[in-house]
Amino acid sequence: MQAVLTIAGSDSCGGAGIQADLKTFEAHGLYGASVVTVLTAQNTTGVKDIYEVDPRFIQSQIESLLQDLDIKAIKIGMLFNKEIIQVVKNSIRNLDIPIVLDPVFVSKAGSALLETEAVNELKELCKYAKLITPNMYEARQLFNYEEDKKHDLNKIRELKTNVLIKNHIKEINNIIYSIDYLYTKNDIKSFHTPYIRTKNLHGTGCTLSSAIASNLALGKSLEESIKKAKEYVYEAILSAPNIGKGTGVINHKV
Ligand code: PLP
Numbered sequence: 001m002q003a004v005l006t007i008a009g010s011d012s013c014g015g016a017g018i019q020a021d022l023k024t025f026e027a028h029g030l031y032g033a034s035v036v037t038v039l040t041a042q043n044t045t046g047v048k049d050i051y052e053v054d055p056r057f058i059q060s061q062i063e064s065l066l067q068d069l070d071i072k073a074i075k076i077g078m079l080f081n082k083e084i085i086q087v088v089k090n091s092i093r094n095l096d097i098p099i100v101l102d103p104v105f106v107s108k109a110g111s112a113l114l115e116t117e118a119v120n121e122l123k124e125l126c127k128y129a130k131l132i133t134p135n136m137y138e139a140r141q142l143f144n145y146e147e148d149k150k151h152d153l154n155k156i157r158e159l160k161t162n163v164l165i166k167n168h169i170k171e172i173n174n175i176i177y178s179i180d181y182l183y184t185k186n187d188i189k190s191f192h193t194p195y196i197r198t199k200n201l202h203g204t205g206c207t208l209s210s211a212i213a214s215n216l217a218l219g220k221s222l223e224e225s226i227k228k229a230k231e232y233v234y235e236a237i238l239s240a241p242n243i244g245k246g247t248g249v250i251n252h253k254v
Contacts, residue, residue, distance in 0.1 A: 003031040003069040004217045006210060007062065007088055008077030009038040009050075009104075009113070015249025016107070016203035021075055021210035023252035024232070028214035033069055035061040037088070038080045040113075044202060044244025047111035052080060055087040062091040071097055072217035075210045076129070078104040078113050085121040093128055098216040101129035101161075102209035105138045108202050108247045127160035131222060133209045135166045156183050164226060166208065169195055178234075182226060191226055193234040200240035200248030207250060208233050 004025045011017035018034040025032030037058055041049035065071065074097055079085045092099060103122055105114045114122065119141060126132050126142075139145035143155040147168060156163050168179040176195040181188055211232045215225030236250040243249060 001031045001070075002072045002217055003033050004028075004073050004075065004210070004213055005033045005035065005065060005069070005071045006075045006077065006213075007035040007037060007058075007079075007092075008075065008102075008206070009040055009080065010036050011203070012039070012041055013043050013202070013244070013249065015044070016206045017077060020203040020206040020249075020252065021077065024207050024210040025214055027232075027252055028211070028218065030072075030214055030217055031069075033065050033071070035065065037084050038078060040078075042107070042111070043246070044109075044248055045246035046109040047107055047113070050080065050113075052084065055083045058084060059087050059091055062088070066091075066095075073097060073213040074099045075213040076101045076125075077206055077209065079122065079125075080113060080118070081115045082118045082121045085118055085125055089121075089125050089128065098130040098213070099128060100209045100213040100216070101126060101132045102205055103132055103134050103138050103142060104205070105141060108204075123159060129161045130216070131162045131164060131212065131226075132159065133164045133166060133205070133212070135205060136168070139163075139165045153183070157185070162222060164191075164212075166205070180226070180230060182223070184222075189223060191230050193230050196234070196237050198237060198240060199246075200242065200250060201237065202247040202249045204233055204237065204250055207236060207252065 006021035022032040039051040163183040211229035239251040
């Protein structure tokens with residue numbers, strides 16, 4: 001059976017991180033494997049604690065899976081520090097498997113999920129990905145992105161990967177949309193879904209990147225994978241259950 005691998009953090013709340021990724025792979029009919037980089041103690045109101053997995057153990061998890069499973073795509077999420085980024089980079093750099101990197105900096109509830117001194121290391125990792133999926137805050141940290149400003153395309157191209165910048169909220173003909181822009185080498189494309197006003201958005205970033213990885217694993221093109229993944233996330237937000245007191249989780253079983 002075709003497998004997809006997530007290399008990411010565990011969210012004890014079950015809405016983001018590896019838990020969201022595995023649910024997403026399953027919903028796409030794929031076998032999901034996971035390499036845990038950090039454990040977070042968190043609920044819908046925020047991250048209370050972070051426990052880093054020893055980088056040698058992260059390497060050992062990745063190696064044991066690569067020796068065995070037929071992995072068709074990899075999603076990379078929360079990496080937290082330089083040492084973890086380095087070990088992941090060394091483990092994946094020679095693979096011929098499409099990689100989707102979600103450059104996780106902060107959680108929706110505002111907790112830091114990447115140490116500030118690890119940003120350059122994360123930029124280095126980008127070139128091994130087929131696609132990176134920053135939100136606007138992450139895009140600002142990575143290449144000084146500013147919404148609606150003429151920005152330096154060379155700064156994006158320096159990362160040597162395709163870049164999907166998420167969640168621009170815009171009104172077009174009286175309908176509010178959530179728009180993601182895909183920057184490829186020679187082109188910019190946009191992907192729209194209607195904007196949903198809700199507080200239950202925990203795990204949307206993780207789910208989008210793992211849904212893109214799933215579609216790539218199924219042999220879809222990059223653009224088709226993004227289009228389908230954005231629709232998947234839209235449906236998952238629409239049917240989000242109300243759990244917890246804070247930023248509730250989306251519904252992966254759609
Ligand atoms: N990865 C982990 C382990 C997390 O706990 C979180 C958020 O709390 C994220 C990633 C980012 O989540 P989101 O998809 O809401 O941006």
